[in-house]
Amino acid sequence: MALIDLKNIHKHFNMGEENIHALNNINLSINEGEFTSIVGTSGSGKSTLMNIIGLLDLPSEGQYFLDGVNTTLMTDDDLSKYRNQKIGFVFQSFNLLPKASALKNVEMPMQYASTYNKDISDGMIRKMALETLDKVGLSSRVHHLPNELSGGQRQRVAIARALVNNPKIILADEPTGALDSKTSEEILTLFKELNAQGTTVIIVTHDSGIANRCRRVLSMSDGLMKDSVQVKI
Numbered sequence: 354m355a356l357i358d359l360k361n362i363h364k365h366f367n368m369g370e371e372n373i374h375a376l377n378n379i380n381l382s383i384n385e386g387e388f389t390s391i392v393g394t395s396g397s398g399k400s401t402l403m404n405i406i407g408l409l410d411l412p413s414e415g416q417y418f419l420d421g422v423n424t425t426l427m428t429d430d431d432l433s434k435y436r437n438q439k440i441g442f443v444f445q446s447f448n449l450l451p452k453a454s455a456l457k458n459v460e461m462p463m464q465y466a467s468t469y470n471k472d473i474s475d476g477m478i479r480k481m482a483l484e485t486l487d488k489v490g491l492s493s494r495v496h497h498l499p500n501e502l503s504g505g506q507r508q509r510v511a512i513a514r515a516l517v518n519n520p521k522i523i524l525a526d527e528p529t530g531a532l533d534s535k536t537s538e539e540i541l542t543l544f545k546e547l548n549a550q551g552t553t554v555i556i557v558t559h560d561s562g563i564a565n566r567c568r569r570v571l572s573m574s575d576g577l578m579k580d581s582v583q584v585k586i
């Protein structure tokens with residue numbers, strides 16, 4: 354059974370007179386443990402697709418099965434919990450809370466998890482956040498604020514935040530878009546390591562160097578998708 358299974362997904366945005374067809378009949382299955390990149394020109398539907406896979410937005414038509422559950426039938430509250438359990442997000446602009454330390458930023462998704470899972474204590478949240486910051490190589494920066502960190506370090510905090518609930522899937526939308534090439538390389542290496550440990554990773558990227566190192570590449574154009582598997586990488 355696929356971890357991610359999209360069936361006949363459409364997404365329309367109604368903008369007054371205009372109806373934008375951002376996704377046009379997407380069918381996609383991704384198995385647990387895959388490392389996939391999504392490429393395509395600006396406006397081709399990549400972020401819209403990521404938002405639907407990440408349960409941040411709902412399709413206009415079609416069915417989405419995530420880890421065996423038909424999410425199309427879930428309530429908003431259940432969608433939030435399921436998203437929090439299954440998915441970690443990484444964005445181009447990091448999206449960290451500016452007034453919170455690295456540690457507090459990483460604790461955030463687990464704090465939300467503790468509101469519906471009473472087995473999660475404050476002590477566990479602290480311990481997991483510290484362990485996860487250590488995993489991304491930031492154990493010496495836990496009390497720093499985002500503006501006291503480099504771009505690469507901020508993205509590592511964001512990756513730790515994405516990982517803290519031990520999600521099955523990491524969704525990264527242009528995660529290296531704001532980073533120099535050396536730092537991008539380090540972040541890609543970190544994603545590869547996480548994938549080797551079992552996490553399913555999906556990266557939207559403009560960087561052909563990154564896409565060329567993924568076996569599976571999904572190319573988007575005008576809301577349509579071409580799925581290709583590279584023999585040699």
Ligand SMILES: Nc1ncnc2c1ncn2[C@@H]1O[C@H](COP(=O)(O)OP(=O)(O)O)[C@@H](O)[C@H]1O
Nearest residue numbers: 366368373375394395396397398399400401402
């Ligand atoms: N919230 C929205 N409201 C209206 N139109 C949107 C919205 N989000 C995306 N779109 C439109 O959908 C299309 C795909 O956008 P997007 O998924 O952001 O593309 P990409 O990430 O590939 O650059 C674009 O034409 C964009 O303008």
Ligand SMILES: [Mg+2]
Nearest residue numbers: 399400401526
């Ligand atoms: Mg985008």
